[in-house]
Amino acid sequence: MTLPLRGVRVLDLTDGLGESAGRYLADLGAEVIRVEVPGGSRSRSAEPVVDGVSIPFALRNANKLGIVLDLDEDAGRTRLRELASDADILIESHRPGWFAERGSGPDEIRALAPELVWVSVTGFGQTGPYRDWTATEQVLYALSGVLSRSGAPGAAPLLPPAGLVEESVGAHVAWAALLAYHRRLASGRGDTVDLSAFEAIVHGFDPGFGAQGSAAAGRSEDFPRGRPDAANFYPVFPCKDGHVRICLLAKRQWRGMFEWLGEPAEFADPAYDTIPARFAAADTLHPLIEKLFASHTQAELVAEGSRRGVPVGGVHTLSEVLTTEHFAASGSLVDAEIAPGLRARVPSGYVSVAGERAGVRTRAPRPGEHDDRMFGPREPLPAGTGDPSAAPLAGLRVLDLGVIVFGAELSRQFADYGADVVKIENANFPDGLRQSKRGAALAASVAWGHRNKRSLGIDLRSPEGADMFRRLVADADVVLANFKPGTLASMGFSYDSLAEINPRIVVSESSSFGSTGPWRSRLGYGPLVRASCGVSALWRYPDNAELLCDGQTVYPDHIAAHVAAVAVLSALIDRRRTGRGTNIEVAQADTALVQLGTQLVTEGLRPGAITAPGNTDPYAAPSGVYACSGDDEWCVVTVRDDDEWAALCTVLDRRDLLEDDRFATGALRLTHRAEADAVVAEWLRDRDPRAAAATLQAAGVPAGAMVRLPELLTDPHLTARRTYTTIGHDLLAADLPATARVAVFDEIADPPARQAPLAGEQTRQICTELLGLDDTEVDELVRSGVLQPPATDPALRSAVTAG
Incomplete structure (x- = not known):
């Protein structure tokens, strides 16, 4: 297989956060050299450990080469400079200032290698009041606003499953x-990049201020104390052999469910065609569905739901996921060696390129396994001499057929950084985001998801419209779509047919479960993907298998879009070498599987080992979500080692506990978890969570207050780093807070904030500019319905006047 990033050399000096970034680049073909300190990285001991092998380390370092350098010694620093001088990208995750203290920081290294892209990924970034804080996944869930939306009303907030944070940051x-790197290829200039994991989760995991976000305008009155009552958004019902989830969004889906129930008179009122009416009647409606489903198996209910147009999916445990026929047939799960002598069933990788899975090929390296390898000169792509001030994706044209959250988020990544993104819209089949405005003149999700784009209103189902699209493809770079598998081909726009028009075109298609395997035709939304991949089964309180707490989130839509964006950009980079495009396929289920990989692999190797942990870290004590002073105020704390335990005891003024045999080691603290947790709980009970977290962090103990979404806008760290910008629209009563950037670049400017287009707003402009049509031709196509500009278009106004 010819992978798109072949010839790209990456130095990976991460340890923990960011390791999965190098793995994904390696999956796509980059030569990734993992550089470790003498004795190996700390992450080699990250739990869970099976037969002496850290499962997260093994998964996040597959496909890499491994060397050891002692950067406290001259020889190690010299070797790093030599390697960096012939590398394209360096990724590191050491604390701010660590490399500079050793004379090997980005300023020193890039002075020798000005074309190098140096990426620093830390918990909170290189600047800001939290920059020296420790970021665990629990801390990031709490501070990012994710925790405040997770859990049941009246109960403690619930931490989502582990692993999702690190992999999301890696993407x-x-x-x-x-x-x-793409900008370097155009301009010849490298860059220094400061990426904060905190900001990545705030904006990229399940953003409150983003497409389908929970915080439409950030009004504090919209966020009462306690968790939202989200269990009935995507309800779960017991069935003959487990549980299933339904996802009723569209009117036609409800009508299918209504008929399936036997058309009960009490729900015949058309008012129940709306989601709010059904939600309000859940106490009456759901028992009817539960009775209907009780005597059927998951497979029977999924099949019947598909026949009736009702989205139904099984809620699968990890053991069920590992033996699911679809994931084997699609190549999502494969058997592979993850360490010398240790094989396991593992998620293969995020994407397929040119019909082949870009996934695991070789196991993670042993420490220093490739120390003797000569990393000689390569044939890198030549660097250009273009304008270094230009946006990194300037000059690219993207034809965006995407819909709803995934579609909006994917194309926005390209629009924000300079590509001309043309959103293709058909008034007869409007994008779901445009239908979610709930009485407003414009949906906030449209403003967030479609900023910086243009919109072309066109009926692609008409011969004239299809022909115009093909003419646009002839001079485009990328086509994006996330329809049901086979839809693009049925419209006459398969990759092969588009490549005949333009061999340089890159086509990215996404669906819930991919184009191969028994589930390829399943109706799919994020809630069903989460349930089918094992995420939902772990996102619950340990004592309640039916109260799943992932109903408030739209995971994995946003992060799957980032995964797809990486693959598309890698194909565009490869096109510089080959002159040809390719086709990329992204199954959103694969994003969930990869990000849950540690639990899946551990369960496969040790059946029954993985259960829903709730707020307890199975490998650290004390750990949890603790109540603080005030109404529904909480703080997360995780003690991972003896040093952090000693620091905690000092802060709590309980140094006597250091002499307590029950807590002498990590293993003993796990055995006496309840007593250790009680000590932390007692100290936090009467304290402000923010002040307590700051005190603990200053002592080196990972801690974070639970933050609600509106509070993010005034968070001192996010404010100091200007994490948010604002976007406006003529149809919005007020500006909206929005993500300012994906990372802080030394030389790449922050994205503009041009307002999202109305449906078809630039139709006339695009047709005259890109297709060379004159006004008379456009007018005729508008009157025939092939083109669909806004109601203010002259051709439509004249038609109304004539009528």
Whole structure:
């Protein structure tokens, strides 16, 4: 297989956060050299450990080469400079200032290698009041606003499953690195990139201020104390052999469910065609569905739901996921060696390129395994001499057929950084985001998801419209779509047919479960993807298998879009070498599987080992989400080692506990978890969570207050780093807070904030500018319905006047 990033050399000096970025770049073909300190990285001991092998380390370092350098010694620093001088990208995750203290910081290294892209990924970035804080996944869930929306009303907030944070951060790192590298190929200039994991989760995991976000305008009155009552958004029902989830969004889906129920008279009122009415009647409606489903198996309910147009999906445990026929047939799960002598069933990788999976090929290296290898000169892509002030994706044209959250988020990445993104819209089949405005003149999700784009209103189902699209393809770079598998081909726009028109075109298609395997035709939304991949089964309180707490989130839509963006950009980079485009396929289920990989692999190797942990870290004690002073105020704390335990005891003024045999080691603290947790709980009970977290962090103990979404806008760290910008629109009563950037670049400017287009707003402009049509031709196509500009278009106004 010819992978798109072949010939790209990456130095990976991460340890923990960011490791998955190098893995993804390696999956796509980059030569990734993992550089470790003597004795190996700390992450080699990250739990869970099976037969002496750290499962997260093994998964996040597959496909890499491994060397050891002692950067406290002259020889190690000299070797790093030599390697950096012939590398394209360097990714590191050491604390701010660590490399500079050793004379090997980005300023020193890039003075020798000005074309190098240096990416620093840390918990909170290189600047700001939290820059020296420790970021665990639990801390990032709490501070980012994710925790405040997770859990049941009246109960403690619930931490989502582990692993999703690190992998999400890794996707952001890969995207930022390739953006800077793509600019380097055009201009000859490298860059220094400062990426904050905190900001990546705030904006990229399940953003409150983003497409389908929970914080439409950030009004504090919209966020009462306690968790939202989200269990009935995507309800779960017991069935004959487990549980299933339904996802009723469209009117036609409800009508299919209504008929399936036997058309009960009490729900015949057309008012129940709306989601709010059904939600309000859940106490009456759901028992009817539960009775209907009780005597059927998952497979029967999924099949019947598909026949009726009702989205139904099984809620699968990890053991069920590992034996699911679809994931084997699609290549999502494969058997592979992850360490010398240790094989396991693993998620293969995020994407397929040219019909082949870009996934695991070789196991993670042993420490220093490739120390003797000569990393000689390569044939890198030549660097250009273009304008270094230009946006990194300037000059690219993207034809965007994408819909709803994934579609909006994917194309926005390209629009924000300079590509001309033309959103293709058909008034007869409007994008779901445009239908979610709930009485407003414009949906906030449209303003967030479609900024910096243009819109072409066109009926692609008409011969004339299809022909115009093909003419646009002839001079485009990328086509994006996320329809049901086979839809693009049925419209006459398969990759092969578009490549005949333009061999340089890159086509990216996404769906819930991919184009191969038994589930390829399943109706899919994020809630069903999460349920089918094992995420939902772990995102619950340990004592309640039916109260799933992932109903408020739209994961994995946003992060899957970042995953797809990385793959598309890698194909564009490869096109500089080959002159040809390719086709990329992204199954959103694969994003969930990769990000849950540690639990899946551990469960496969040790059946029954993985259960829903709730707020307890199975490998660290004390750990949890603790109540603080005030109404619904909480703080997360995680103690991972003896040093952090000693620091905690000092802060709590309980140095006597250091002499307590129950807590002498990490293993003993796990055994006496309840007593250790009680000590932390007692100290936090009467304290402000923010002040307490700051005190603990200053002592080196990972801690974070639970933050609600509106509070993000005034968070001192996010404010200091100007994490948010504002976007406006003529149809909005007020500006909206929005993500300012994917990372802080030394030389790449922050994205503009041009307002999202109305449906078809630039139709006339695009047709005259790109297709060479004159006004008379456009007028005729508008009157025939092939082109669909806004109601203010002259041709439509004249038609109304004539009528």
